[in-house]
Amino acid sequence: MKKVIVDMDGVMADVYHQLVQFEKRDSGREIEISGLAGIPEIEAFPNGKKHVNEVGFFRTLPVMEGSRAALEYINNKYELYIVSAGMEFPNCLREKFDWLAEHFPFISWEQIVLCGSKRVVHGDVMIDDYPKNLDHFAGEKLIFTQPHNKLIENENYQRVHSLEDVLSIL
Numbered sequence: 001m002k003k004v005i006v007d008m009d010g011v012m013a014d015v016y017h018q019l020v021q022f023e024k025r026d027s028g029r030e031i032e033i034s035g036l037a038g039i040p041e042i043e044a045f046p047n048g049k050k051h052v053n054e055v056g057f058f059r060t061l062p063v064m065e066g067s068r069a070a071l072e073y074i075n076n077k078y079e080l081y082i083v084s085a086g087m088e089f090p091n092c093l094r095e096k097f098d099w100l101a102e103h104f105p106f107i108s109w110e111q112i113v114l115c116g117s118k119r120v121v122h123g124d125v126m127i128d129d130y131p132k133n134l135d136h137f138a139g140e141k142l143i144f145t146q147p148h149n150k151l152i153e154n155e156n157y158q159r160v161h162s163l164e165d166v167l168s169i170l
């Protein structure tokens with residue numbers, strides 16, 4: 001059975017919308033996501049680093065549109081693993097686990113891998129928004145469109161704009 005590796009932030013969870021909301025709350029500044037193409041996430045949001053370290057940031061992330069139904073389908077047909085590099089922000093580990101339990105209750109604990117580097121990950125298909133994660137993966141690499149990667153053209157990746165897009169590739 002095909003082993004499908006799916007990233008959380010920027011694929012299942014809409015980090016950009018959360019960062020826009022938090023920025024607006026703290027500074028009143030409204031950042032237009034459409035203007036962020038090609039800009040690294042860390043540079044796009046002046047207070048981003050502070051916000052991702054804030055308690056509740058990961059627990060309250062909006063679910064990426066259409067991702068629940070798509071992942072339920074993938075889960076029924078393939079071997080699905082959710083792989084997230086949670087060690088960068090250790091406080092988020094519990095929040096990520098609780099977030100998954102709330103929004104994706106069909107995913108069991110055995111399918112959740114909260115890790116450091118994703119270099120250790122093997123499988124048939126990886127869906128991620130960061131080239132640094134895809135580049136070390138030996139299987140099929142699907143880059144999930146997010147503003148920071150929008151301008152990247154790389155024939156090693158297949159570009160997807162939603163998890164629904166993935167269904168026609170698997």
Ligand SMILES: [Mg+2]
Binds near residue numbers: 008
């Ligand atoms: Mg990601």
